[in-house]
Amino acid sequence: MSFHSVTQAPARLNRSELAVPGSQPQMFEKAAQSGADIVFLDLEDSVAPDDKEQARKNIIEALNDIDWNTKIMSLRINGLDTHYMYRDLVDVLEQAGERLDLIMIPKVGTAADVYAVDMLVTQIEAASGYRKPIGFELIIETALGMQNVNEIAAASRRNESLHFGVADYAASTRARTTTIGGVNQDYSVLTDALDSTGARATHWGDMWHHALSKLVVAARANGLRPVDGPFGDFSDPDGYTAAAKRAAALGYEGKWAIHPSQIEFANDVMSPGTEEVARARDILAAMKQAAEQGRGAVSLGGRLIDYASIRQAEVLVEKARQLQTA
Ligand code: GLV
Numbered sequence: 001m002s003f004h005s006v007t008q009a010p011a012r013l014n015r016s017e018l019a020v021p022g023s024q025p026q027m028f029e030k031a032a033q034s035g036a037d038i039v040f041l042d043l044e045d046s047v048a049p050d051d052k053e054q055a056r057k058n059i060i061e062a063l064n065d066i067d068w069n070t071k072i073m074s075l076r077i078n079g080l081d082t083h084y085m086y087r088d089l090v091d092v093l094e095q096a097g098e099r100l101d102l103i104m105i106p107k108v109g110t111a112a113d114v115y116a117v118d119m120l121v122t123q124i125e126a127a128s129g130y131r132k133p134i135g136f137e138l139i140i141e142t143a144l145g146m147q148n149v150n151e152i153a154a155a156s157r158r159n160e161s162l163h164f165g166v167a168d169y170a171a172s173t174r175a176r177t178t179t180i181g182g183v184n185q186d187y188s189v190l191t192d193a194l195d196s197t198g199a200r201a202t203h204w205g206d207m208w209h210h211a212l213s214k215l216v217v218a219a220r221a222n223g224l225r226p227v228d229g230p231f232g233d234f235s236d237p238d239g240y241t242a243a244a245k246r247a248a249a250l251g252y253e254g255k256w257a258i259h260p261s262q263i264e265f266a267n268d269v270m271s272p273g274t275e276e277v278a279r280a281r282d283i284l285a286a287m288k289q290a291a292e293q294g295r296g297a298v299s300l301g302g303r304l305i306d307y308a309s310i311r312q313a314e315v316l317v318e319k320a321r322q323l324q325t326a
């Protein structure tokens with residue numbers, strides 16, 4: 001291990017994160033009853049400019065009056081390039097900050113963006129006498145943000161998670177895509193001839209792979225949770241599940257749900273399976289036995305188990321423990 005130790009963000013379940021427009025208060029109760037680990041009430045892109053003010057009021061009322069039970073609550077503020085952002089923070093934090101756990105900052109471009117919000121939040125918290133510090137969820141969704149993702153991830157002790165905002169990222173990089181978070185046949189490999197008939201196969205690729213990979217490294221190197229963003233076609237559960245599985249395979253802890261129907265798929269994919277956890281427990285038991293016998297590596301079911309396997313197994317068992325106590 002490096003001498004540099006990575007401080008981990010507070011452990012929170014973040015398998016599913018439900019987006020709820022602040023301008024649609026009729027959706028709030030359902031969100032509170034849903035199985036989402038985190039609910040973010042949105043003031044940004046799902047709210048039209050003329051509705052911003054009313055949406056703020058709706059959110060303040062909802063945070064104070066609705067029984068959100070143990071739900072982790074987040075507020076997506078408007079971007080730092082708008083004139084809405086300061087009021088989003090001042091109004092909502094002053095009037096309902098006690099019930100907020102997280103603030104989601106969209107389109108973060110530089111570490112200074114995070115610093116600016118941190119400064120404002122710190123002042124409001126101190127003036128309001130709040131004891132529980134609010135954490136930050138940062139959406140990486142522009143070319144600038146992706147370029148500076150490492151500095152952004154390290155920019156504040158409030159940082160808890162990095163989110164891949166694929167819709168704005170596509171717009172910012174001018175990627176050729178039509179559905180949010182979907183795939184594009186143009187991003188594929190055409191094989192050479194497979195047989196004497198000259199038949200060739202097309203293998204679709206994941207055009208988001210590089211961005212997802214870069215973000216997961218920045219998040220993990222700074223002790224933050226990597227969370228995958230939206231999948232727009234909520235009538236395509238299989239496409240959603242496939243995208244969630246790709247993200248989970250890379251190390252992501254969760255995925256957004258832009259529709260309540262997507263929550264169960266995110267929770268399912270992002271929870272470790274019973275067999276996986278049982279195997280992790282076997283690994284830990286086998287390694288404990290090996291350590292007692294002075295051995296550093298053992299084989300279990302015909303596969304080599306070493307210290308790296310222990311660390312992976314510990315992560316899984318810890319996640320299973322969190323789920324049980326959730
Ligand atoms: C989320 O905000 C996105 O742009 O994908």
Ligand code: MG
Pocket residue numbers: 045106141165167168
């Ligand atoms: Mg966005």
